[in-house]
Amino acid sequence: SMSVQHGDNTPTTTKGTTTNLKTIVIERCRDYIRTVPQMSSNNCDAIWEAFQNSFLGKDPCNVKVEDYDLFITTVQQDIPCNKSLFWSKTSQIAHDFAKATKCLMTLEDTLLGYMMDGLKWCGQQHSKELNYTSCPGWIECEFNPVRSFWRRASAHFAELACGNVLVMLNGSIDTPFNKQSIFGSVEIKRFDSEKINYISIRVIDSLQDRVSCNSMSLEDLGKILKNASLNFDCKDIDKSEVERCINDPIPYSCDCVN
Ligand code: APR
Numbered sequence: 001s002m003s004v005q006h007g008d009n010t011p012t013t014t015k016g017t018t019t020n021l022k023t024i025v026i027e028r029c030r031d032y033i034r035t036v037p038q039m040s041s042n043n044c045d046a047i048w049e050a051f052q053n054s055f056l057g058k059d060p061c062n063v064k065v066e067d068y069d070l071f072i073t074t075v076q077q078d079i080p081c082n083k084s085l086f087w088s089k090t091s092q093i094a095h096d097f098a099k100a101t102k103c104l105m106t107l108e109d110t111l112l113g114y115m116m117d118g119l120k121w122c123g124q125q126h127s128k129e130l131n132y133t134s135c136p137g138w139i140e141c142e143f144n145p146v147r148s149f150w151r152r153a154s155a156h157f158a159e160l161a162c163g164n165v166l167v168m169l170n171g172s173i174d175t176p177f178n179k180q181s182i183f184g185s186v187e188i189k190r191f192d193s194e195k196i197n198y199i200s201i202r203v204i205d206s207l208q209d210r211v212s213c214n215s216m217s218l219e220d221l222g223k224i225l226k227n228a229s230l231n232f233d234c235k236d237i238d239k240s241e242v243e244r245c246i247n248d249p250i251p252y253s254c255d256c257v258n
Pocket of ligand 1: 086088089090107138139150154180182
């Protein structure tokens with residue numbers, strides 16, 4: 001129910017703003033509020049206006065994270081406690097897991113993330129038009145419109161988290177916890193120990209018997225969580241185990257990474 005399938009409006013790749021950006025965003029928005037309960041207070045035209053006002057007319061290397069503040073507050077959605085799933089370098093398996101089990105939601109399963117997933121956009125100075133010719137890449141300049149949006153939306157998603165939350169990290173790389181990632185640099189700093197009861201860190205390993213939870217990288221994460229008075233545990237989980245839950249969802253699938 002919470003995961004919505006993107007329809008025909010799959011974006012075509014360009015170096016500038018995604019072709020038909022406005023149509024795609026508004027259609028995704030309408031699609032989402034039609035499908036997901038309790039979203040009817042949202043107005044997709046107003047949401048589009050607030051979105052484009054965040055970055056139009058600005059140098060595409062100078063769009064601040066805060067430039068999206070008004071847009072973020074225009075989108076109204078309650079995220080239930082015990083539902084939030086965070087991930088880093090596990091995009092595919094985390095989203096597949098959320099979709100198959102319907103137990104948890106990622107940022108991309110919220111209206112904000114659903115609308116913008118996979119899209120690219122930028123404006124330009126001295127013009128109120130979208131730039132369809134060229135937009136900066138993710139690392140080309142730090143404050144590009146797309147990266148600033150994902151940072152802002154991620155901060156918001158993390159601030160809303162309450163109850164028990166799940167984090168899926170990638171045990172097949174040297175630093176499953178990367179302080180430079182959005183999870184490590186934005187989300188973890190926004191977790192509120194007054195609202196969050198417990199954080200389950202699950203490191204998904206494609207090799208059996210790997211013990212990433214004991215690694216330096218996970219030790220760093222543990223220190224940060226302890227300092228923030230956040231309760232957590234860490235478990236190494238075989239990727240095949242998670243894939244089994246995804247391919248054969250059963251009523252117990254929600255617990256399959258516990
Ligand atoms: N170029 C383009 N996009 C990138 C790049 C890059 N170099 N790096 C990251 N991204 C975007 C992509 O869309 C990618 O799928 O960020 C996404 C996540 O990147 P990861 O490095 O896998 O993870 P992380 O930076 O920790 O972000 C994921 O942040 O979006 C939130 O709630 C979400 O918990 C999740 C976390």
